[in-house]
Amino acid sequence: MSDNGRKTLDERNQMSDIERLRHSCAHVMATAILRIWPNAQFAYGPPIDHAVFGFYYDVELDHSITPDDFEKIEAEMTKIVKENQPFEKMEVSRDEALALAKSGRLGGLAERDVDSKFKVDLLNDIPEGEAISIFKNGDFWDLCAGPHVPRTGNCKGFKVMSVASAFYKGDANNAQLQRVYGTCFKNKTELAEHLEKVEEAKKRDHRKLGKELKLFHFDETVGQGLVLWLPNGATIRQELQNFISEELDRQGYSQVFTPHIGKLDLYRKSGHFPYYEDSQFSPIVDRAELEKLAEEGCSCGELSNRLRSGEVDGFLLKPMNCPHHIKIFASDHRSYRDLPVRLAEFGTVYRWEQSGELGGMTRVRSFTQDDAHLFCTEDQVEAEVLGCLDLVKKVLGTLGMTDYRVRVSLRDPDSSKYVGDPANWDRAEESLRKAAASLGVPFTEEPGEAAFYGPKIDFVVKDVIGREWQLGTVQVDYNLPERFELSYIGADNKPHRPVMIHRAPFGSMERFLGVLIEHFAGHFPTWLAPEQARILPISEKYNDYAKAIESKLKDAGVRVTSDMAGEKIGAKIRLAQLDKVSYMLVVGAKEEETQQVSIRHRQRGDLGSCGLEQFLGDIVAEIQSRAL
């Protein structure tokens, strides 16, 4: 895409058949909307390969389009498809195009009293010398570079999916438009298959499963975006943390603990407070200090200024763990022989995300990072980054998560939001590029995605509705060591500046759990499952046998319960299936006599019976090996 968001001509020529179809369908939808609301003003209408996997068209309209209108729009679209209008391309001069836009003809069914303001504006974005074309289907004329399918009759399997809002050109200062989403396939069968898939995906939504499986809870009295981990969710988190901790021990990390707050000066020094004040919870100021200020008649605005300038001090809920870890590093003399120093912590951080951005576990206001900061020499950077990347790969591999992409997030050369010396940035970006190249998986370089203190390598996954989320991250940072004047004594007996690496394989426990729920559709591998086995006695006569088995399994460290309810076995099984318990152990007369258990796996079904000892050995091995 070019800077202004338009597809380049090259990109247009590479449009796939399905994109061409969907983009054409956007024109059909615009035509339908105009027949219903002739004064609609259209802006962009591209095909998209995320969210609804179809297209959208941005429109400005007095009437607020709601899902109740979809049927009406679709009915009109059906007519237009039946009319089988040809898409005709017409090359025009810039002046001709501008005249058509000013007369309201572009993006309209006829000339209108007002100009097609967005089309007028879009014309200005077309570079001098580039051909300007108009596509017509029936009465609808649109400024469009195409390409299109031959006729509206090609758009058979379409559906209007949703409506939301969007700022014109993605700028919050611009007009807010209604973005109508639709999807389109070659035929109705393919559309139906797609809609089926969407429905299936919704069943895996972590918010739905999180509630059903009692993993986490949000309470509006506690606060928006503040997660309450229920016992089942906490079990999973604890297992994940144990898993990471084992890897940390293996790779020479030291685990530390730090408080959830720190003085404002700490974050002034790190740059967090001045650079990201808006995304932090407000500072905590001592009550006596506040009362004194109130007596002086200090206004809220004035207080903000004084906090900013440092005249008034306070504490901040930590937005990141790095300053605390930096102070741990700085708490002792460090020799080059001590490096790398690798400090790890499951550190909880707090960020004041905009209310509209919060949702489920993927975007919250308090989350715990599986964080670590590595302090090393310049020479060690590459090996340490590779070590971190290996860790991320190992973590994702153990969980069977292969569907991720790797992004090298670089600074935006035009932005001023970054701290530090550009030369340091160059070095850091270069070392990450090298590391990414040796990773053995494809990656993309994306300017503007860097952290304010340094570039990073991010592991990005998609959720059930196609949204991308950053999980694991490895970041090289030359700047914070500079700001905090960190040093170690080198072999030359002189002080040197260490390089810092930030890394978090999961990213945050909250987001990771959310993604993990959707990845497994709630069927967590046994080592993670909140309930690994449930014993289901055929009748109350076998409750004692069930209890005996339960206690044996518990002794072996298996998370197990017994269902002693006065229900039939079918009902008990159904309940266990819904709870997604890994193994159901059915016990009745046969089993008690032979000291066996009848095993049913939640996905593999009835596995027959075997001796209790054998089952115990098998499940313990499965758990210890963290089998998928």
Next chain:
RNA sequence: GCCAGCUUAGCUCAGUGGUAGAGCAACUGAUUUGUAAUCAGUCGGUCGUCGGUUCGACUCCGACAGCUGGCUCCA
């Protein structure tokens, strides 16, 4: 933060300008059961919160909160 929609019992959802209903869950009893729901009964809601209109509001209007979709943002 912005635009739109939504909020009824623990959960999933009906419902109407004349003060609420189902299924599941929970509880009690009966049943003693062989691989996805045994039967019966009981309990459960100031219809998100606060205001307004009205003789009367769960229903209409407004504000606020939360949720959902998207935009902006995401160190």
